Structures are given as structure tokens and as C-alpha cells.
Amino acid sequence: MFIDLDSSKSFLEYGPILSIHLTKYSILFWPGRLPKHGIVETLGQAERISMDTLTELLNVQELLTRLVTFLPRLLMAVVMYLGFWVLFRLTRSSIDAILRRSGLDAVLVTLLVDKVYRFVLLTFGLVMAAGQVGINVGAALAGIGVVGIAVGFAAQDLLSNVIAGLVIFWDEPFRVDDFIRIQDQYGRVTDITLRSTRIRTNQNTYVVIPNKNIIDDVLVNHSKHGETRVDVPVGIAYKEQISKARDVLLAAAAGVDGVLDDPDVSVVVEELGSSSVNLKIRVWISEAKSEKPIYFAVLEACKVALDDAGIQIPFPHLQLFVDDVEDRVLQKVATIPQRVAGGGADA
Numbered sequence: 509m510f511i512d513l514d515s516s517k518s519f520l521e522y523g524p525i526l527s528i529h530l531t532k533y534s535i536l537f538w539p540g541r542l543p544k545h546g547i548v549e550t551l552g553q554a555e556r557i558s559m560d561t562l563t564e565l566l567n568v569q570e571l572l573t574r575l576v577t578f579l580p581r582l583l584m585a586v587v588m589y590l591g592f593w594v595l596f597r598l599t600r601s602s603i604d605a606i607l608r609r610s611g612l613d614a615v616l617v618t619l620l621v622d623k624v625y626r627f628v629l630l631t632f633g634l635v636m637a638a639g640q641v642g643i644n645v646g647a648a649l650a651g652i653g654v655v656g657i658a659v660g661f662a663a664q665d666l667l668s669n670v671i672a673g674l675v676i677f678w679d680e681p682f683r684v685d686d687f688i689r690i691q692d693q694y695g696r697v698t699d700i701t702l703r704s705t706r707i708r709t710n711q712n713t714y715v716v717i718p719n720k721n722i723i724d725d726v727l728v729n730h731s732k733h734g735e736t737r738v739d740v741p742v743g744i745a746y747k748e749q750i751s752k753a754r755d756v757l758l759a760a761a762a763g764v765d766g767v768l769d770d771p772d773v774s775v776v777v778e779e780l781g782s783s784s785v786n787l788k789i790r791v792w793i794s795e796a797k798s799e800k801p802i803y804f805a806v807l808e809a810c811k812v813a814l815d816d817a818g819i820q821i822p823f824p825h826l827q828l829f830v831d832d833v834e835d836r837v838l839q840k841v842a843t844i845p846q847r848v849a850g851g852g853a854d855a
Contacts, residue, residue, distance in 0.1 A: 584640050588637045593633070686729055693709060730799060738792070742786075746784070766798050
């Protein structure tokens with residue numbers, strides 16, 4: 509190492525640059541980095557200054573080099589990802605129209621286009637963009653695959669619900685806005701997803717049912733075939749005439765708003781009960797959403813009509829027969845009225 513300096517001059521008098529040669533490196537010191545007066549007194553001090561400055565300059569130069577090299581690749585990755593997003597926006601409407609013309613359910617089409625197709629396309633675009641910036645896509649996909657297998661074992665219930673959701677879309681046991689009964693829940697279907705089905709009950713509650721439970725359980729669709737029959741049970745006393753009660757009930761049920769004239773209202777004997785003759789009024793409605801309101805209206809109208817016609821609606825009776833009672837028991841029973849009367853007099 510040598511220092512090309514004149515000890516009689518300050519650093520600033522040597523001009524803008526002071527050259528210190530260290531082995532094969534030439535370090536340039538600008539006046540702003542050096543003291544205004546004095547010279548490097550020892551070789552050790554000069555070596556410390558030269559090594560620190562060398563490290564600093566090499567780091568800055570390496571950073572700038574990498575940055576200049578990386579910026580075009582980053583720009584290309586961003587442009588590539590935006591290209592896939594634009595591709596999704598341009599093809600979304602066409603794919604949606606093609607799937608709808610094929611007869612698929614509107615909810616399924618929306619799910620396939622807005623979620624599945626978008627996710628697959630943008631994920632592929634992200635992978636391509638990651639490759640542009642130097643990420644090892646193969647190793648990343650292999651790692652994602654291993655993680656996916658682990659998640660699959662941990663989320664078996666979720667996967668079974670997703671498969672059941674696909675079966676529901678394929679089989680179409682119900683659609684959005686249908687009225688269904690499942691697991692003691694009755695209401696209108698508001699949404700169908702891959703994981704669950706959501707219904708709104710008559711109590712205005714929001715019920716979420718996993719699709720797996722729907723596939724495994726008995727489901728009743730009240731809207732599948734349009735017109736729906738509503739059965740209203742009514743009991744009359746055994747002493748009453750069935751024909752008379754039928755005429756009264758037919759007139760009462762036919763006068764309820766929402767009951768269809770075709771098919772006709774009918775009244776049938778359903779059962780001979782323990783204390784009543786159980787009849788069933790069968791009326792037809794146009795929409796399943798009116799089932800509960802019309803059921804209540806018909807039941808009330810029939811009760812009023814039977815009361816006006818003087819036809820008795822019985823309630824359960826219990827008749828008790830007692831055999832082989834001992835005399836001492838009868839004697840005690842006979843004294844009960846006397847004791848009650850005595851107690852009343854005392855009161």
C-alpha cells in the first residue's frame with residue numbers, strides 16, 4: 509500500500525480526488541468523505557478508511573446492478589398478470605352465455621364463472637408472473653401440492669360438503685326460491701354454494717345446512733311441481749252427520765282467498781278416532797309460499813263454519829268404570845259430601 513501525498517499540503521489541495529492503491533483495487537475518496545485538514549498519519553488508519561469505503565461502494569454498486577436487472581422482469585410480470593385479468597374480463601360474458609344456453613342452473617353458472625374460472629385463470633397468471641421474476645415455480649408447486657394433501661386430510665368434512673354441493677347442482681333436487689323441508693326446517697332457499705345451502709324460514713331466521721346433510725337426509729320440495737295441495741285436519745263428534753259437515757266445510761274452505769277452484773276442494777274421512785271422526789279438508793294453492801298462511805286461514809274458517817252450523821267439535825273424554833270395590837271404601841266415599849258440607853259451614 510502507498511499513499512501519494514505531499515505532507516506539506518492538505519487533502520483539499522490535491523484536487524477533487526485522492527487515490528489510494530490497495531493491492532489490485534483503486535479507491536476514490538471525494539473531498540466530502542475526508543477531513544478538511546491533516547493527512548493520514550499511519551498506514552493502519554489508511555487501511556481502515558479504504559476497506560470501509562470499499563465495502564460501502566461495492567454494496568451500493570451491487571444493489572444498483574440488481575435493481576436495474578430486476579426492474580424489467582418485474583414490469584414484465586405485472587404486465588403478464590394484468591393480461592390474464594383482462595383476459596378474464598373479456599371472456600367472462602361469453603363463457604357465462606354459453607353455459608346458460610347449455611341448460612345449467614343460473615346459480616351454478618355464476619359459481620363456475622365468477623369463482624372457479626376466475627380463480628384458475630388468475631392463479632395460472634400468478635404462476636407465470638412468478639416465473640418472470642425468478643421464482644422457482646416447479647419447487648413452489650411441489651410445496652403447494654404437499655400442503656394441499658395435508659389440508660385435504662385435515663378438511664375431509666369440507667371436501668365431502670363440496671362434493672355434495674356438486675351433486676346438488678347436477679341432480680337439481682331444488683333451486684333458489686324453492687320452498688323445502690329438511691331436518692325439521694321449512695323455508696325458502698335463498699342461496700346454494702359448494703359448501704352449504706341457506707334457507708329463510710317463516711320465522712325470518714337464516715338457516716345454513718351443510719350440503720352433505722342434505723344429500724344424506726330426506727328432503728321435501730314443496731315447489732317442484734308448481735301447484736301444491738294443503739291438508740287441513742278437522743274432527744267432528746260421532747253423533748254428527750258426515751255429509752252435513754262435509755257441505756259446511758266445503759263452502760267454508762272454498763271461500764278462503766288463495767284457494768284454487770281447479771282442482772276442487774275436497775273433504776274426506778281420514779280416521780275414526782277415539783273420541784271424534786277425523787276429517788281432512790284438501791285445498792290447492794298456486795304457490796308454495798302461501799302454504800302456511802292458507803292453512804291457518806282454512807282452519808279458522810272451518811271452525812267458525814262448524815260453530816255456526818251447530819256441529820260439535822269434540823274434545824277427548826275419559827269414562828271410568830270401577831268394579832269390585834270393598835265396602836269400607838264405599839263407606840268412606842259416602843262420607844265425603846258430609847265432610848265437605850261441614851267444612852263449608854265452619855267456613
